[in-house]
Amino acid sequence: MFYTIDILGTIAFAISGVLVATHKKLDLFGILIIAFVTAIGGGTIRDVLIGQTPVGWMKDMNFTYAIIASAVFAIVFRSKINYLRTSLFLFDTIGIGLYTVVGIEKGLSAELHPIICVALGTISACFGGVIRDILCNEIPVIFRKEIYATACILGGISYFIIRQLPIEGDFVFVIAGLVVIITRLVAVKFKISLPSIY
Amino acid sequence: MFYTIDILGTIAFAISGVLVATHKKLDLFGILIIAFVTAIGGGTIRDVLIGQTPVGWMKDMNFTYAIIASAVFAIVFRSKINYLRTSLFLFDTIGIGLYTVVGIEKGLSAELHPIICVALGTISACFGGVIRDILCNEIPVIFRKEIYATACILGGISYFIIRQLPIEGDFVFVIAGLVVIITRLVAVKFKISLPSIY
Amino acid sequence: MFYTIDILGTIAFAISGVLVATHKKLDLFGILIIAFVTAIGGGTIRDVLIGQTPVGWMKDMNFTYAIIASAVFAIVFRSKINYLRTSLFLFDTIGIGLYTVVGIEKGLSAELHPIICVALGTISACFGGVIRDILCNEIPVIFRKEIYATACILGGISYFIIRQLPIEGDFVFVIAGLVVIITRLVAVKFKISLPSIY
Numbered sequence: 001m002f003y004t005i006d007i008l009g010t011i012a013f014a015i016s017g018v019l020v021a022t023h024k025k026l027d028l029f030g031i032l033i034i035a036f037v038t039a040i041g042g043g044t045i046r047d048v049l050i051g052q053t054p055v056g057w058m059k060d061m062n063f064t065y066a067i068i069a070s071a072v073f074a075i076v077f078r079s080k081i082n083y084l085r086t087s088l089f090l091f092d093t094i095g096i097g098l099y100t101v102v103g104i105e106k107g108l109s110a111e112l113h114p115i116i117c118v119a120l121g122t123i124s125a126c127f128g129g130v131i132r133d134i135l136c137n138e139i140p141v142i143f144r145k146e147i148y149a150t151a152c153i154l155g156g157i158s159y160f161i162i163r164q165l166p167i168e169g170d171f172v173f174v175i176a177g178l179v180v181i182i183t184r185l186v187a188v189k190f191k192i193s194l195p196s197i198y
Numbered sequence: 199m200f201y202t203i204d205i206l207g208t209i210a211f212a213i214s215g216v217l218v219a220t221h222k223k224l225d226l227f228g229i230l231i232i233a234f235v236t237a238i239g240g241g242t243i244r245d246v247l248i249g250q251t252p253v254g255w256m257k258d259m260n261f262t263y264a265i266i267a268s269a270v271f272a273i274v275f276r277s278k279i280n281y282l283r284t285s286l287f288l289f290d291t292i293g294i295g296l297y298t299v300v301g302i303e304k305g306l307s308a309e310l311h312p313i314i315c316v317a318l319g320t321i322s323a324c325f326g327g328v329i330r331d332i333l334c335n336e337i338p339v340i341f342r343k344e345i346y347a348t349a350c351i352l353g354g355i356s357y358f359i360i361r362q363l364p365i366e367g368d369f370v371f372v373i374a375g376l377v378v379i380i381t382r383l384v385a386v387k388f389k390i391s392l393p394s395i396y
Numbered sequence: 397m398f399y400t401i402d403i404l405g406t407i408a409f410a411i412s413g414v415l416v417a418t419h420k421k422l423d424l425f426g427i428l429i430i431a432f433v434t435a436i437g438g439g440t441i442r443d444v445l446i447g448q449t450p451v452g453w454m455k456d457m458n459f460t461y462a463i464i465a466s467a468v469f470a471i472v473f474r475s476k477i478n479y480l481r482t483s484l485f486l487f488d489t490i491g492i493g494l495y496t497v498v499g500i501e502k503g504l505s506a507e508l509h510p511i512i513c514v515a516l517g518t519i520s521a522c523f524g525g526v527i528r529d530i531l532c533n534e535i536p537v538i539f540r541k542e543i544y545a546t547a548c549i550l551g552g553i554s555y556f557i558i559r560q561l562p563i564e565g566d567f568v569f570v571i572a573g574l575v576v577i578i579t580r581l582v583a584v585k586f587k588i589s590l591p592s593i594y
Contacts (some may be wrong), residue, residue: 015199021341024341027341027391029347029348030341036343048246048247048449049238049444049449049454050449052451053246053247054310055247058248058311058314061311063500064313064317112450112455113454116454116457134530134531136337137336137337138533139533140427143420143423143430143531150425153425158276193423219539220541224535227538227546229539232539251444251445251446251447252446252447252508253445256445256446256508256509257508317405333526333530333536333539335533335534
């Protein structure tokens, strides 16, 4: 089930890359690359930082197939993709929940400090979008608005709190992922955002 | 011979970095850095992704010497560099042909899937220019126009097709490199570009 | 003493990140991230290039604590931070002096060529600021003005010259760091900058 959601998250990220790229007058290759880096950028930075190379997507082709297929799909049906916005938002939100948890897991297996694990989870979930925005010559959207990375951080912290309780290991991951997802859903629903200090 | 062309490609990339940087009102150090990252950026990302560290240019000083010499040359003779545009274009085209092949070779020796090898070849050839454009605060030119990365991808695919034929190993690399070079020459000659979808 | 200055340099870099980020209308999370990458970006790239992973800040929590504390401090006292500009400039300058020396040391222990060691030192000291400027969608300031990277390069070169003299090892590092610091102080005091060629 984790693997299925991982692929769904990848698909949602790839499509979100296409949606941003098509507003930038890129050619087809450019759009495909943006879709790719949005989907795998966060996990790639995570793997490079902890020294797990070759990085993940180079070893499991299903991610490449999923990204190419969903990018082609998004390009072909770009005029109808608006009908899918709610589904995409859900995939994307589930995706960051899972990516956060995967990042924490990788940090734990590299025996890193809990705070670093939370950082790794947040990097996994968010930095694909950061690279996407840099390649498109914009200040990364997650630095400017929306509870996005903050949801990942809250989920990561809750993981280490819940782990203290007498709850079985896998279940702790599920709860932490749900905290990320619910935080984001609630924030978007009620238009909650972090304060801008200026 | 491969090594000579590798150095020539590096020189061409370094000079192309200087040409872009001088339009951005950078100081001398800034221009030198842009020349450097344009020349070694693609190979550096490739090496980091597959975990071959310290990265290549740190272990063979000839690349550093070639980059510094050609950057100084390009800065001193910048008013006359236009006469060299055709030679530079040829070096650059030969360079991406060779870099593509080198990337594929590295991917194969890391036992990666053919599609990932093609991606590594394309990254080797193209991402120096991507970093150059990001540092100069522009949307990377290869995402916007010209058959450039596409030539690398075609050359990479042809490598894996030709390999099925009863042809000797080194020769397959040469043909794949020529596919990259000829694709780019033909595309520029006849002004062929990828469609922009909007 | 080295460790103390290292932390002071980190603090200065983190605060400089906050100062840049607050002009960009980022939210609190964005500002914190910019502070973080400014402080650890250079060392992270250095460690990744030479394959020392997990990267440094993941293994010593004091850097994370120092960055979070100084970012919060800078955000809370942002209206008064101007009074501290001189102190910050000093910290920052001491910081790049030390980071340069640390980078050289790491290069030496990876048995790299002196020129590459100087490059590693300069990367350690300067690329945090480069990533900060890219994330804020600006052409990196060190490419455009001020003797900054140049001070690091001079310090690095002087290290390898002084090492030829009959001086004890640790002392060579101190002198090289001082060359960086004094070069920068003199350059700022007398408004010396590199020529722009156009």
